[in-house]
Structure formats: C-alpha cells, structure tokens
Amino acid sequence: MSVTSSRKISTAVAAQQRGHSLDRIFYKDEDIYQAELDQFFLKHWIFAAHTSQIPDIGNYLNLNFDSESIIVVRSENNEIKAHLNICRHRGSRLCIEDSGTTKRFTCPYHAWSYRLNGELATARNMPDDFDYAENGLHSVKLELVGGLIFISLSASPPSLKAMRNDLGGLLSHLGIDRLSLAHQKRYVIQANWKLALENYQECYHCAPSHHEFAKIHAMAKSPEVYQKLKSEYWAKYPNNIKFQQFSRYFGLAEHGQEGYQYDRNPLLPNKVSGSKSGAAVAPFIGDLESYDGGASELMIGPVSFFLIYDDHVLGYRFLPLSKDQCVCDVFWFVVENAHNGRDYDLDQLTWLWDVTTQADKTIIANNQKGVNSRFYKSGRLSEMETFQQCFLDWYLQMLSPKAD
Template identity: 60%
Template sequence: MTRLKLDKITQYIAAQRPGYSLAQAFYKDVDVYQAEIEHIFLKHWLYAGHASQIPLAGDYFTFDFDTESVIIARTASGDVKAHMNVCRHRGSKICLEPSGSQKSLTCPYHAWNYNLDGQLISARNMPDDFDRSQNGLHKVNVALLHGLIFVCLSKEPPSLSALQNELDEVFELFGFNNMKLAEKKSYRIPANWKLAVENYQECYHCAPSHPEFAQIHAMAKPPKVFQMAKSDFAQANQGQPKFKQLNRYFDLAEVGQEGYQYDRNPLLRNALSGSAGGKPVAPLLGSIQEYDGGASELMIGPLSYFLIYDDHMLGYRFLPNSVDECICDVSWYVNESAVQGKDYQLEQLTWLWDVTTQADKKIIMNNQKGVDSRYYQPGRLSEMEHFQQSFLTWYLKTLAE
C-alpha cells in the first residue's frame, strides 16, 4: 500500500470521534477494505468448520473469503491439514466443489497432482531441472480447538495457548469434540462486513427487530433489567463450570495471544433452548446433565462467534466478498449421537436463528443504504452498544498499527 493511501487511512482514524459509529469512508473506501483484509482477515484465526465435516481420509471442504480459498482436508494419516486452493503451476483453483472426497488433489487445468499433505506428486512434461519438492501447495496454519477447525493465513499467527488453557473445561463440558454439523446456511448480504459484525454485537435492536429472539433471551431487555436477571442467574448457579466469565477480547487480549470471550446469560420465561416456546430441540450436549435455562456466548478472535445452548450450538462467522458485500454463515451443531428425524427436527432446530438472521440481513442491507447517502453522519452509540464500541476501538487501533 502506498504512503499516500496510508496517510489517507491515518487521517480517517484521527478524525473518528470516540463513542460514535464509523465515518462513511470506513464502509466504502476500497483502500480501507484492502487494509482490513491484510491486517485483520489474513492475520487472525478464522473459524473454518468442524472436524465432523471431514471424518475420513480424503474428505475435504473449502473455506472462502474475499479472493482467497483454502482447502481443509483429512490426510491419509488422519491429520487435518489446510492449503491454499491455488495450483503452483499457473494458479488455477484446484478444488472447484465446496466439499467432497479425493485420494489426491488434482488441478483441473493441467493435471498437476498433489497428495493430501499438499506435496506435489506428479507434473506432466516438466523440464529435467524442475524440483517437485519446491512446488507443493502453499501451507496454511490450522488449529483444532476440541473439534473446531480454525485457519490463519499469517506466517506468525497469534497464540491460542491462553484461550485453550482457560476454556478447556468449557470445551470438555459441552463436548465440542463430540458434536456434529447438523445444518449450515449462508446469507449473502449486500453490505460492508463491519455493518454485519456490528449488528451481531449489539442488542439495542433486538426488542424492536427480533420479537422471536426477544421472547427467549433476557439480553433483549433494557440494561438494568438484563443485568439484574444475569446477576440472579449467575448467583443461583455459582461455582458451576458453565458460568466462567472471561474477557480477553479485542484490545484486552494479551500481547501475542488471540482474543476471546466467554460468558453465560439467562433465557426468559422458563425457556430451556433457542427454539419456538423455548422447548428442547435435541439431546443434551457433552456431559451436560440438565437444562439450566441459559445460553453461553463464546467469541474466538474478532470474527468468530458461538452461541451454546444446553442441547445445541450455533457457529456464526462474517466473511467479506468485497467492500460492499459479505456472507453470514450460520452452522448448527448437535450431539454426534443425535439422529435427524428421531432426536431432532431440522426445522425446529434452525427456526429461531434462521428467522433472526433473515431479519438481520434486511436490517443490514437498509443500514448500508443509509450509510451510502451523502447525508449520512456518524451517530452517538447507546449504552446497549458498548460491545460494538469495544470492537470499533480495537478495529481502529488495528488499522492504525
């Protein structure tokens, strides 16, 4: 990036008022967008999927954002490896389908063939001095967090050690290793990715915009009501491992460590799960013995979010396609022993967060339309947008660095 472009972004950051939404340029300037890709999406751990999606050797799926595509594959030795989906010959995409099973990875253009570890094993009609060992697929850092697969495209990714140490008990309790993907839905949103992330991080809009959610989650209540319900809920369940409260997120993360946060919040009106009427929708997760009427919020890195009920878990991620379009991917996970149609019904399992995300898509689209106006000005954030403010503070600091 040129000095002129850097100076421009620096001026944007310096002019940003604390406690206000971002200036228009942060949502529309292509140079800002490219800086975000380089300093956020390429440098942090991103939630790619779950080990249950690739149970057998040769199974793979792709993980895409912006112009990048990553192949996540189960190798012959049973390891999970990640490689850039870019042939080392002339750059063609290798895996054209989003998932599948292959004994090896063959480029459809000129048939260069790679094993599942990314090593080039054959390349037709190449000169005698061609070195196959120097032409393997570009490796991508991959980490398994109790079954959750994360990738990082940086050569020096932030450490996950603090997160693993503090959350190991939570991962074990909910049985992350023993979950399986029940459903995944993608919502294409014609808006800048930050508008989607900011929307997810605040519940100021929940009561007026999400009546279904507001009937289940205490978080939709005014701050004083919610905090009182949260305090009573935590006190009633004091000492239980589900009730850790960890905030190492955004700029609160230790230097060199990936940020994370974990908390548990109460549901309303004797609700037990995120469903119509708050009724159970699947077998209990992990070693959970009974419902406690709560849901856990887990955030890993700046872009990966999980909502954990006692009987199922949701994974949320927001990925950019361009400066003015993003994808919201929602995944529903259940106990690996649960049988669809017998132990859970997909429509019941996915109902609440499908209807909520459909509504959010419309909200975010309209937000972008307003931000596009020549009359848009940053507005003062409410006390119910404090977590959004934390994200914006971290975001500006990250760009500035």
C-alpha cells in the same frame, strides 16, 4: 500501501469521533478495505469447520472469502491439514467443489495432482530438473480447539495459548468436541463486513428487530432488567463450571494473543433453548446434568462466534466477499450421533436463528443503504452498544499505522 493511502487512513482514524458510529469512509473506501484484509482477515484466526464435518480420510471443504480460498482436508495419515487452493503450476483454482471426498486434488487446467497432505504427486512432461518437493501446495496454519478447526493465513498469527488455558477444560465440559453438523447456511449480505459484525455485537436492535429472539433471550431486555435476571441466574449455580466470564476480546487480549470471550447468559423464565417455544429441540449435549435455562456465548478471534445452548450449538462466521458485500455463515451443531427425524427435527432446530439471521441480513443491508448516502453522518451509540464500541476502538487502533 502508498504513502497517500496510509495518510488518508490516518486522517480518517484521527477524525473519527469516539462513541459514534463509523464515518462513511470506513465503509466505502477501497484502500481501507485492503488494509482491513491485511490487519484482520489475513492475520487472525478464522473458524473453518468442526472436525466432524470431515470425519474420513479424503473429506475436504473450502473456506472462501474475498479472493482467497483455503482447502481444509483430512489427509492420508488422518491429520487435518489446510492448503491454499492455488495450483503451483500457473495458479489455477485447484479444488472447485466447495466440499467433497477425494483421493487426490487434480488441477482442472493441466492436471497436476496433489496428495491430500499437499505434496505434488504428478506433473506431466516437466523438465528433468523440476523439483517435486519444491512444488507442493502452500500450507496454511491450522489449529484444533476442541473439535473446532481454526485457520490463519498469517505466517505468524496471534497465539491461542491464553485462550486454551482459560477455555480448554470448559469447552470439553460443554461437549464442543462431541458435536456433529446438522445444517449450514450462507447468508449473503449486501453490506460492508463491519456493519454485519457490529450488528452482531449489540442487542440494542434485538427488541425492535427480533421479536422471536426477544421471546427467548433475556439479553433483549433493558440493561437493568437483564442484569437482574443474570444475577439471579448465576446465583442459582454458584459452582458450575459453565458459569465463568472471560473478556479478553479485541483490545483486551494480551499482547500477541488471539482475542476470546466467554460468558453464560440467562434465557427468559421457563425457556431452555433457542427454539420457537424455548423448549429443547435436540438431545442434551455435554456432561450429564439438567437444562439450566441459559446459553453460553463464545468468541474466538474477531469474526468467529458460538452460541452454546444445552441441546445445540450455533456457529457464526463473518467474512467479506468484497468491500460492499459480506457473508454470515451459520452452522447448527447437535450432539454426535443425533439424527434428523429421530432425535431432532431440522426445521424446529434451525427456525429461531434462520428467522433471526434473515432479519439481520435485511436490517444490515438497510444500514448500508443509509450509509451510502452522501448525507449520512455518524450517529451517537447507546449504552447497549458498548461491545460494539470496544470493537471500534480496537479496529481503529489496528487500522492506523503503528508509531515507530
């Protein structure tokens, strides 16, 4: 980055008032967007998929954002691998379909072919001194967390050790390694990615914007009512492993460790799941016990979130397509071997979070329209936007050049 650009970013960071929404420049400036790619999306861990989405050798899926594409594949020896989706010959996008099954990846341009483990298998008419071993696909760092596959495009990503120490047993208890995907949907949002992420981090908007959600989740209530309901709920289950809190997100993460967060929150009385009526919509997940009327919130890395009901699990992932457009990928998981029509009804399962995410897509795009105006001025945050403030503090710190 040029000196002028980094000076511009430093000036913007210094001018930003704490306790307020971001200044317009952070949503509009191309240099800032490029710095964000470097500091966030090319560095941190991103949820790619659940292992059950690629159960057989040769199953693959692509994770795409901005100008990047990563192939996640179950390779010949049953190991899950991630490769850059770039041919080593002249750089064509290699794997065009977003998901599928293959024995090899064959480039659509000059037909170099690669094994599932990334090794170059065939390259036609190459000189005698051409080295196959030197021309395998570039590998991408990958870690499994329970059944969750995370990738990082950094050569030295933050460590997941602290997260594993705190959450490993808990995730297994919650049955995260025994899920299967029921449905996945990409919501393209006409807004800068931060507006989408910030929106997800505050429930100030839940009561006015999400009537359906507000009928089920206690979180949409005022902070006082919510805290009262939460204390009563936690008091009912004093020794249950699900009832833990870890707040190591953003700036609260240990140095060198990836951020994470876990908490268990109450639903409203007589509700047990995130559905239209609050009733269960799929078979129970996890170790055998009864519905307790709550849901766990889990975050691993800055852009991947999970909402864990007792009968289904939502995954959310926020990724930029460009400075002005982003996606929220939503995943609905049920317990393994559950079938649509027999064990659950897909429309009922997906109803609440489809309607909620559609509403978010609209309010976030409207937010961007207002911010686009040259008359926009950053506004004061509420007491219900403290998590968002925590993100903003960390964001600004990551964005500003490090002091020597």
